[in-house]
Amino acid sequence: MPIKQNAIEIVKTLQDKGFDALFAGGCVRDMIMRRESADYDIATNALPHDVMNLFKKTFSVGTQYGVVVVVKDGHNFEVATFRTEKSYSDGRHPDYVSFSTAEEDVRRRDFTINGLLYDPVKKEMLDYVGGRDDIAAGIIRTIGDPVERLTEDKLRMIRAVRFACRFNFHIHEETRQAIINLAPQIHVVSAERIREELQKIITGPNPHLGIQLLDELCLLREILPEVSEMKGVRQPENFHPEGDVFTHTLLCLSKMENPSWTLAMGVLLHDIGKPRTFQELDRIRFNLHEKVGADITAKICNRLKTSNADKERIIWLVLKHLCFKDAKKMRLNKLKRLFAHEAYKELEELCRIDALASSGDLSDYYFCREMFEKLSKEEVKPKPLITGHDLIAIGLTPGPAFKHILTKIEDEQLDGNITTKEEALKKAQELACADAG
Incomplete structure (x- = not known):
């Protein structure tokens, strides 16, 4: 039934x-x-x-x-x-x-x-x-006095934004003004409930309008002050003709198609490090903004009480969002490691969106997509040729060097230079001797 x-x-x-x-x-x-x-x-x-x-x-x-x-x-x-x-x-x-x-x-x-x-x-x-009249007119309006309704449950302030985005409605002026006045009180709501509403906003219809509306209603600076900092941060026009970092981020959000929570957060936060790395030298630069952004992202995820698995995935997306521009020059093993990551397809989509919302050049995106489709699953993430037990069996003493040796062996395997266990063990002994020397 x-x-x-x-x-x-x-x-x-x-x-x-x-x-x-x-x-x-x-x-x-x-x-x-x-x-x-x-x-x-x-x-x-x-x-x-x-x-x-x-x-x-x-x-x-x-x-x-x-x-x-x-x-x-x-x-x-x-x-x-x-x-x-x-x-x-x-x-x-x-x-x-x-x-x-x-x-x-x-x-x-x-x-x-x-x-x-x-x-x-x-x-x-x-x-x-x-x-019924408000549905017909496309209006989000509180029942009765807006200050009273929103004071009863402060989460309603963010819910108003969610409904406005979901239905492409506008918020009634009295309700809107009440939200602006009460916005600093949003912190009485638990981080978990704020995160749940934010998740619905940025994974639902019109996420760019949602972030813009949170900003207009003074809620963004309360729940995501780091995103507010992106407003007015200029970018080099030859790479970003669309405008400042906040404008670019909103444009990125508008180009998402049914995103997961982690991808949507990756898109929202991928340039979160730019305000704190802005420099105007020979031109505007944001040196290491991806690394600074990853640190800021970790703090945001902790504040929103995001799960550890989601947090690690979002941080990785922010940290790696520039890597496609260097993909054509990457060693094969490094490219394969990138492809092997469980969040790679989300990174691919983030890089596509980032390019569309700036220069429009998708050549790096297409290169990576073609390489990813060309390589088999076994080539991208092959079964290890040797393990730590094999290193012990040839007389090596367990310790920090094991990780270094096994990583080097895996790199050689991914590059196609080593294909058998025997070759891997020989290379391991050479590396051990070099470390000892």
């Missing part, structure tokens, strides 16, 4: 038992906009224990908020009791919750476009806050 039909069945079951039950929030907005919805949330006057008694498989995810999950045909549906909320001392969660009516439930929600209710049985729409 389709997910929507399952949701309708839950509504019908509740209504058959005498309760009010309605689709609520994003799924109603998506229906009006003729978009597919992944989730169908249901609002009702049934209390949590009523819901749990009515359905075979349920579990509570927030009894204090009246939220129960009903499992139907393998899909989870949140069923929440109509409620009002009061006092948000932590700037994120209500201190007091009380059960209420459908209209009162709507008026405590965030934005008018998310404040619609729909009865899928009677096929009736309930709009207490002008949500």
Whole structure:
């Protein structure tokens, strides 16, 4: 049974038992906009224990908020009791919750476009806050007083940007001004929640508009001050006719196509080291900006509490984003090592985007892509000819030299100079003797 039909069945079951039950929030907005919805949330006057008694498989995810999950045909549906909320001392969660009516439930929600209710049985729409008009006009507007709504949950400031990007809507002026005034308070929100919203912005539609809007609303300097520093940093016009570093970055973001989180961050941060390495000598230079940028990227990822695996991948993308320009002069073993990295295809895309957003010269990109496709997987990452155990077997003492020897052997193997174990062992002995001497 389709997910929507399952949701309708839950509504019908509740209504058959005498309760009010309605689709609520994003799924109603998506229906009006003729978009597919992944989730169908249901609002009702049934209390949590009523819901749990009515359905075979349920579990509570927030009894204090009246939220129960009903499992139907393998899909989870949140069923929440109509409620009002009061006092948000932590700037994120209500201190007091009380059960209420459908209209009162709507008026405590965030934005008018998310404040619609729909009865899928009677096929009736309930709009207490002008949500349909704002959808038609393409407006993101808070329900009620914007300062009050945004103060209740500071994360709503970034969510407003996300919705504006996702639907290509504009933020209502009063909501916009309230965000600007409250922006310094965004730090009460956990780094994890900020990262989640940022991820949705830069991997979703119009990521360049998202970063630009965060900047206009004074949120960028709060959550990513290093990105704000790129504004006004001039670049040599012959390489970057598009403008300053911030303009270039926005243009790069606009050229992404369904990026992963790590690629999107790599694109956003690839030139993050330029403001701190800017020099105007014979011409404008940014010496070692990729290395400085990698260090800054590590700090940003730590601040956003990015996973270690994602952090290492993003740092690598920033560190290596210039390597394509030297690819034609690289030794084969170095090129193969680059191709063997698990994030190589993301680096390839980053370099394509970087070139398109500046000089437009894709020759280095095409060279690397052709070389990558030409080399087999075995050629790029062959099985090691020898290991540390083999070095011990020929009488060498374990120590730091082992890594040096094995890396040199691998380089020779990747260059095609060594193809057998015997040749590798002979070379290892030569290297050991040279180190000893």
